[in-house]
Each structure stands twice: as C-alpha cells, then as structure tokens.
Amino acid sequence: MSLNVGTRPRYAGSSQSTLIGGPGVRADFGNGWFIDPLQGGAGYAIRFLNGMFASGALSYDPGRTDHNSFGRPGSDHLKGMGNVKGSLLGVFTVGSKIVGEATASATLEVPLTHRERGWSGHLDLNAPVVSWGTNKITVNPSLQFGSRKYMQTYFGVTAEQSANSGFAEYSTNGGLQAASVTVAWTHVFSSHWALRTAVGTSRLLGNAAKSPIVQNKQGYFVGTGIAYTF
16 A cells, blocks of 8 residues: 655646645555556456566546646646546556566557547556665656547547637547656665655657647656555
C-alpha cells in the first residue's frame, strides 16, 4: 500500500498543472495474478526462464472533462469540447530483459467500453542506472502512440466542437503521440517501508503537437509516495 502526491499537466498539451494524490495498492499474489497500476491494472502475468514476460490486465482510462477537475484530466480551457467518456481497457504487454535488470516492453491498450475512444499503446525501456546502499535510481524512456480514433478523440476538433469551443476544426491520423522520460529514485527504510520519488517530462509529437487544443507541447510531472509492504 502507498500514499502518493504529485503534479502533472491538466491534460496532454495543457500549460497548467494540477495536484494529484491519494492511496495506491499493489499486490503480487505469487501465482501470476497481480494488482499493479505500473503493470496496467489488475491481471495475470507469465514470466519465462529466458527473461521474457507477458501479461494481460484490466485497467481504466478516466477520459477527460472540459473543465477543471480534481482527480480527472481536464481544463476550463477546453470549455465547449465536451467530455471524453471513461473506458474500461484491456491492457496487453510483452517484453524481455535485455541487459542485466533492464527490460524493454510493448503495451497495447484496447477499449472494452466506449470503443469510439480508439486503441493506444506505448514502447518502454526500464533501466536501473545506479544503486548504493538502500537506494536505487531507474530511468524509463517511453514512446506513446495511438490509432486514428484515439488521436481524434484526444486531439481532434469536430465541426460541432469547433462551434461550441471556438477552436479551429482539426482532423488527425493515427501514429506517434508523444515521447517521455521518467527518472525514479527509491529509498528503502526497512523490510516494510520505502519512499519513491519520480520526475519526468513528456513531449507531444506529430499530429498531437499540431492540435489547436495544445497550449504547450512540453509537459512536466513529479510525484512522491511512501509505501508499506506486508
């Protein structure tokens, strides 16, 4: 269990940040089943002797509002764009250890409800770079991409949305959405307690970066949390 607090952009492309926080739960039941937001939600993972792994999980995309909202992406800047409905997602990941403890993986997120959202995905590298005593620093570069429906949902502007919001009409194609990098520091106090702090930045790319709703192509996020392990 953990208690977390941090800041992030109000939505992908926002120039404003919002405070986020709350409790978190991670559980590994030792038989393949897990609950872990970092692995996509709640699901089942298989690990092979050659270092490869695969998992399937259920997760939730909260969508986006067209007004400032705590705990959900959105901003008053998007007034008139309407809300993007939340979607239950099927999250499928395959990956492998590549050097030492470093891993590379590919993840696909498929909407099971409100399928008009479209599918998205990301390619990730997770690499421990230094450790000393009870401290470890890892680096996580990532590339995010989406289908045409996904890009239109989050970065497009329909004729109706344009009339309601004042943004110019904008149609998108699928493809690369953003590149990001996160640096995380973990300090272990005891067999039960640990502190994890992460800082990162994300850069919108391609059609996403050209969207009229984008105020800032570059976004920054920071978070810290205290975790207790049973």
